[in-house]
Amino acid sequence: QIGYFAQNQAAMLDENLTVFETIDQIAVGDIRTQIKNLLGAFMFSGDDTTKKVKVLSGGERTRLAMIKLLLEPVNVLILDEPTNHLDMKTKDIIKDALKAFDGTLVLVSHDRDFLDGLAEKVFEFGHKRVKEHFEDIKGFLEMKKMENLRDIEKKN
Numbered sequence: 001q002i003g004y005f006a007q008n009q010a011a012m013l014d015e016n017l018t019v020f021e022t023i024d025q026i027a028v029g030d031i032r033t034q035i036k037n038l039l040g041a042f043m044f045s046g047d048d049t050t051k052k053v054k055v056l057s058g059g060e061r062t063r064l065a066m067i068k069l070l071l072e073p074v075n076v077l078i079l080d081e082p083t084n085h086l087d088m089k090t091k092d093i094i095k096d097a098l099k100a101f102d103g104t105l106v107l108v109s110h111d112r113d114f115l116d117g118l119a120e121k122v123f124e125f126g127h128k129r130v131k132e133h134f135e136d137i138k139g140f141l142e143m144k145k146m147e148n149l150r151d152i153e154k155k156n
Contacts, residue, residue: 003074007081010061013068015054019044022053022064026071042067042093059090066094075103083111112137 122140
């Protein structure tokens with residue numbers, strides 16, 4: 001079962017629902033008793049849970065969209081630039097949640113810090129080919145003699 005997180009995933013939330021209602025709609029089984037704890041782990045507490053989605057910031061919407069995705073019964077997650085426009089604290093929360101994910105994670109990202117500790121293998125796309133590298137992001141960048149993932153675009 002595949003779950004997909006698009007770059008515009010946060011924009012696809014129902015703006016008329018509250019934070020709690022957004023998660024309550026998707027939560028099933030025992031997790032229903034833990035919704036407030038789950039929301040709290042993603043920095044939604046107290047009155048935050050009764051806010052309408054339409055008044056949330058971009059980072060808050062992204063956190064909410066990630067909770068929603070993580071509650072789906074999936075064993076493969078594909079995330080397309082999930083950290084665009086997020087602050088460090090939000091990135092750390094999402095990164096911790098993804099580390100706890102029990103399945104396969106496919107990440108498309110240029111965010112080296114976010115990928116560090118998540119990526120065990122790197123696939124490089126360029127020159128109409130895909131090259132597989134059996135190292136983490138640090139090893140990949142060392143092998144390429146680069147500091148930053150954006151440098152790849154300059155070399156290709």
